[in-house]
Amino acid sequence: MSAMQRLNLVLRVLLEMGVVAAFAYAGVHAGESASAKFLLGIGAPLVGFGLWGAVDFHRSRYGEFLRLVQELVISGLAAIALYAAGAHTLAIALGVLSIVYHALVYASGERLLKSRDPRAAAGVISIAR
Numbered sequence: 535m536s537a538m539q540r541l542n543l544v545l546r547v548l549l550e551m552g553v554v555a556a557f558a559y560a561g562v563h564a565g566e567s568a569s570a571k572f573l574l575g576i577g578a579p580l581v582g583f584g585l586w587g588a589v590d591f592h593r594s595r596y597g598e599f600l601r602l603v604q605e606l607v608i609s610g611l612a613a614i615a616l617y618a619a620g621a622h623t624l625a626i627a628l629g630v631l632s633i634v635y636h637a638l639v640y641a642s643g644e645r646l647l648k649s650r651d652p653r654a655a656a657g658v659i660s661i662a663r
Contacts (some may be wrong), residue, residue: 538642545635552628553612557582560615578615582608592647601646602636 535543561578565571586608591597609632617625639646 538638539644542635542639542642542644545631545638549609549628549631549635552631553582553609554579556612556616556621556625556628559621560612560619563619582612597647598645605646606632606636 557578558575561574561576562571564578565574586604589600589604591600591604594600609628613625613629613632616628636646
């Protein structure tokens with residue numbers, strides 16, 4: 535794994551953790567009672583990632599573009615929710631992280647959609663040189 539791939543992986547993990555935390559934070563701050571805060575704090579990230587994982591773009595002709603749009607919308611909604619909950623600096627940081635991560639993915643020649651070949655995922659396919 536190259537240094538750029540490691541950087542992309544670290545940024546991806548930070549972005550996904552930030553999106554979960556943003557939805558949870560916004561959910562907790564939206565609730566009035568303790569039970570509403572608890573349910574919204576858990577429910578908001580579940581809905582956000584449910585939307586993220588609900589669609590499989592691998593079969594689409596424009597799959598890579600659609601995945602990019604989907605990820606930017608979800609991370610943008612998380613940043614907006616965080617901003618609305620009063621965490622303005624964190625919301626801006628999450629938005630910048632999303633843009634930087636996605637720009638680096640494409641600048642390094644990577645893709646958001648990886649191969650779905652189960653043999654490739656298991657390391658069975660080798661590249662002949």
